[in-house]
Amino acid sequence: MDLYIVTGHTKGLGRALVEQLGREPETELIALGRAPDGPIPGGAQLFVDLAAPRAVESACDRIEERMRGKRYGKAVLVNNAGVISPVGMLDRVDAAELERSLAVNFAAPILLMRRFLIAMATAAKVKRVINISSGAARRPYFGWGAYCAAKAGLDMISRVAALEAQAAMTGVQVVSLAPGVIDTPMQGVVRSASPEEFVDVERFRAMKAKGELRPPEEVAADILRLEKSGKLFAEPIADLRTLGE
Numbered sequence: 396m397d398l399y400i401v402t403g404h405t406k407g408l409g410r411a412l413v414e415q416l417g418r419e420p421e422t423e424l425i426a427l428g429r430a431p432d433g434p435i436p437g438g439a440q441l442f443v444d445l446a447a448p449r450a451v452e453s454a455c456d457r458i459e460e461r462m463r464g465k466r467y468g469k470a471v472l473v474n475n476a477g478v479i480s481p482v483g484m485l486d487r488v489d490a491a492e493l494e495r496s497l498a499v500n501f502a503a504p505i506l507l508m509r510r511f512l513i514a515m516a517t518a519a520k521v522k523r524v525i526n527i528s529s530g531a532a533r534r535p536y537f538g539w540g541a542y543c544a545a546k547a548g549l550d551m552i553s554r555v556a557a558l559e560a561q562a563a564m565t566g567v568q569v570v571s572l573a574p575g576v577i578d579t580p581m582q583g584v585v586r587s588a589s590p591e592e593f594v595d596v597e598r599f600r601a602m603k604a605k606g607e608l609r610p611p612e613e614v615a616a617d618i619l620r621l622e623k624s625g626k627l628f629a630e631p632i633a634d635l636r637t638l639g640e
């Protein structure tokens with residue numbers, strides 16, 4: 396039996412990942428998001444607001460409770476949940492929104508990784524972490540300061556975790572993956588910004604108009620195929636657009 400833990404499954408890329416994983420045999424799925432506790436195809440969803448204090452720790456306690464006594468051939472954590480807000484120059488965005496953004500995009504994935512590595516050290520043979528990053532981790536965008544900084548931080552913790560795994564010979568594989576531009580509700584938020592908040596907004600509106608955004612189902616299928624083949628983990632920093640087949 397393999398275990399997949401996916402955050403942010405209520406819409407967008409996370410939903411597509413969970414729908415596809417839910418159809419796979421011999422796979423236990425745990426989806427973490429702002430949806431009521433309950434069964435879903437392939438497993439269960441657990442309510443968690445990743446911006447809330449200690450939310451990750453109590454979600455991990457609950458996951459470990461479900462895992463008790465089980466052993467997995469493979470365990471995969473997909474840190475997918477993310478927010479683009481607040482959009483705007485740093486001196487114009489709301490402080491509370493900024494804090495929530497950093498909690499969801501940066502602190503929560505790191506805390507989840509930490510607990511995953513501890514729990515899976517003995518519970519799974521193959522251990523893999525996929526952190527969903529962004530091109531915005533690797534170049535600055537006017538108006539996306541919090542998002543760019545958090546994703547850049549996610550890239551760096553992934554590099555550190557991969558380095559530690561190699562040095563300590565834990566066999567853990569880690570990737571921070573930029574998935575390309577996907578047609579999800581997040582892109583709707585991107586396009587709704589004013590040019591004063593986000594100077595590149597017209598370019599993103601034009602991409603949508605020209606049909607250049609990839610459907611989340613396609614992106615999810617690519618990620619899962621490359622995960623299963625192991626090619627996703629060739630380097631700790633990756634871009635789905637250049638990974639090939």
Ligand SMILES: NC(=O)c1ccc[n+]([C@@H]2O[C@H](COP(=O)([O-])OP(=O)(O)OC[C@H]3O[C@@H](n4cnc5c(N)ncnc54)[C@H](OP(=O)(O)O)[C@@H]3O)[C@@H](O)[C@H]2O)c1
Binds near residue numbers: 528576578579
């Ligand atoms: N779309 C793109 O073009 C693009 C490009 C590069 C990278 N990405 C990255 O890809 C990942 C998925 O993005 P997406 O486009 O699918 O975004 P999305 O459509 O906005 O979906 C984001 C998911 O994250 C969840 N989430 C947000 N805040 C949360 C919180 N406080 N607690 C729990 N869950 C929370 C959302 O749940 P709720 O329904 O509860 O809000 C939703 O399920 C993100 O990490 C994003 O940064 C996206």
